[in-house]
Amino acid sequence: MAAALEEQGLENDDEVIEQQEDQAxxxxxxAEDGDAAxxxxxAEADAAKEEVHPSLTVTSPGSGAQYxxxxxxxxxxxxxxxxxxxxxxxxxxADGNRVLEDAADLQLDEGKGHGAFALGGDELVAGxxxxxxxxxxxxxxxxxxxxQIEVVETDAEEEAAPAVAVEGDDxxxxxLQA
Numbered sequence: 001m002a003a004a005l006e007e008q009g010l011e012n013d014d015e016v017i018e019q020q021e022d023q024a025x026x027x028x029x030x031a032e033d034g035d036a037a038x039x040x041x042x043a044e045a046d047a048a049k050e051e052v053h054p055s056l057t058v059t060s061p062g063s064g065a066q067y068x069x070x071x072x073x074x075x076x077x078x079x080x081x082x083x084x085x086x087x088x089x090x091x092x093x094a095d096g097n098r099v100l101e102d103a104a105d106l107q108l109d110e111g112k113g114h115g116a117f118a119l120g121g122d123e124l125v126a127g128x129x130x131x132x133x134x135x136x137x138x139x140x141x142x143x144x145x146x147x148q149i150e151v152v153e154t155d156a157e158e159e160a161a162p163a164v165a166v167e168g169d170d171x172x173x174x175x176l177q178a
Contacts, residue, residue, distance in 0.1 A: 054081035054137035056145065063147040068154040069126050072118040079106065079113050081137025089117045092130040126153045
């Protein structure tokens, strides 16, 4: 009987060992799945870093800026995108016609850059304009930024308004009575 008990104990030990091995294999499989998931997450993060959605921010002028008729409209902007970035600017008159357009190609340093346009000058007539600025990089376009500017005549110097004469006032300050 002792031999039967001993044999049963060995079988139980074998079952325990098998269960422990199965648990260890399951842990290893879970760890491998976790490593694979972590690798995928790292790959996704790297891909997201590489995917830069382009953006453009006009730094100058502010909306409502005024320019002399004979001076160009200076536009400065910051941009983000791929290695290459193309910025566009257009002046639209009050009737909705594009009066002037320009584009500039930039090579970005670490995905960022700064650029400028000089639109117009002698070609512009006095009036109000919409300044549209946008860009594109890596096949994607940025949102269009719309600013309002005004081109003003500079030929006619503003004269000081003449003094308004008040009836009974001869210009002396002695006329004041208490």
